[in-house]
Amino acid sequence: MHIAKWEWKKLLRDWKTRILALAFLLFFGSFSLLYQQQTVAFPQERMAQEYEDIHSLFNMLPQSAFTDDIGDEVYDLLAEQQMLYGLQLYILKKKLGNTVPNWEKILSNYLDNGTKIATNQSRLLELKEFDHFNFLRQYLPEEERITQELALYKYLEEHDLDIEWNSYSASNILLQEVNLIIGFSLFLFIALLGSDRFTKDQTKNWSISQGVPVTLRKQWHIRTFHTWVVVWSVSLIGLLISYLISLIQETSGSLLYPVMVYTSSGYKPIAIWQYTFLALGIAMLLSYFLLLLTIGLSWVFRTTYLTIILVLGVYFFPFIWNFIPSFSSWQPSLYLHLQSIFSGEMAMQLQMPGITFEKAWIGILLLILFVEVLFTFLFDQIQTQTLGLQRRISS
Known part of the structure; x- marks a missing residue:
């Protein structure tokens, strides 16, 4: 002692x-x-970059790539992704949570949009028969990353939490x-x-x-x-x-x-x-x-x-x-x-x-x-x- x-x-x-x-x-x-x-990059900035990437992808892929059935599905998925990214970006700009008050019927929930984006990305990874798949693959995250995103949105929904917009x-x-x-x-x-x-x-x-x-x-x-x-x-x-x-x-x-x-x-x-x-x-x-x-x-x-x-x-x-x-x-x-x-x-x-x-x-x-x-x-x-x-x- x-x-x-x-x-x-x-x-x-x-x-x-x-x-x-x-x-x-x-x-x-x-x-x-x-x-x-x-x-530090804010979620809004990252979402804006992803929106620009999907927009650029549309412009770089030739129209001939979307003529067959697989190409048509890729086109629909990319079009939906562009719309969803735009919605996510707007919600983040408002800094009011997962939704914008009084706009719930027009703007879907941030978590639902995020889940749909991740699901679409997973589907795009499966379309390896697409003629320009190797080029498309450069704009898609790894499957493991998609799984993490889905788990994140599920957790936020289960615990009734808003997306964090402030880094x-x-x-x-x-x-x-x-x-x-x-x-x-x-x-x-x-x-x-x-x-x-x-x-x-x-x-x-x-x-x-x-x-x-x-x-x-x-x-x-x-x-x-x-x-x-x-x-x-x-x-x-x-x-x-x-x-x-x-x-x-x-x-x-x-x-x-x-x-x-x-x-x-x-x-x-x-x-x-x-x-x-x-x-x-x-x-x-x-x-x-x-x-x-x-x-x-x-x-x-x-x-x-x-x-x-x-x-x-x-x-x-x-x-x-x-x-x-x-x-x-x-x-x-x-x-x-x-x-x-x-x-x-x-x-x-x-x-x-x-x-x-x-x-x-x-x-x-x-x-x-x-x-x-x-x-x-x-x-x-x-x-x-x-x-x-x-x-x-x-x-």
Whole structure:
């Protein structure tokens, strides 16, 4: 108890800890302001582009392509698509939800239109006998993307939600910041904060480096937990401040709005609030592994910069599987990039459908177990001799 309190005081009184905590708190807390300075495509702009694409497609296809039965069906589908895109664009411009009040009999519901657009796209993908199918295919999304769109519209209808027209809404900014926190910034924060937790003791304090009065392993765990508390206190407070600022400056959006997440059964929509808790929960476990590794390395190496480089190098380690085939989706190092796991990017990139966030928990726990075994062995084997002092030998 006394050693834990002493370690906690040392951490909070350290000037580097205070500066880093304040810097990351300001960064996370002002994220909504920084995000609003970026140029982000709004749904209205994307819909306008799709409307222009379908209009251009009509002009580029020769009339002779629509003379037979298949061509006639393609023509009808493209004509309907152009009309539906125009309706969607008009509804988005009004910014009033899925319908325009008093125009419900003329303008169909946004979700119904979207479902019809996706269904038509799926049908166009089936018409491979069309003479200009390869050209037409360039303007159509992948089948997987169409499936996601249908799932999205179904979710919105079941939960009675309006389409989100504002890319700067508080809920969307929250989602973007969560993805930021669980990404490279997590590795950077931990590398900077934990890289010298043992380095100073190893060069200045003989009693601690010799495991007196408590074992190195216990000190390692105490310092890891304290640093973990600092990391997530700063991150969560900054996230909350940023969300409150965005609520004041922009539309609130909805925390029930869906996010497409890649699962063992394919893509599935879940609410933003569910994604937030799930992503941050796995990130907290990942951060514990990273802190165990970082603080352990700070004991092995006396060079703070080397520790930082090694920990940041861990972030780039999964890229090696782009060149070397991974033997299994249970490979723990595959689960270091959480956002790409949730989005399914990692699974698609490596052509391993088994890489899902459900396995991330197990993968990270295996990494923690590996680090525990590794540093327990190192603490017992590596002798520390500093400032000319020898390891104490019991009589």
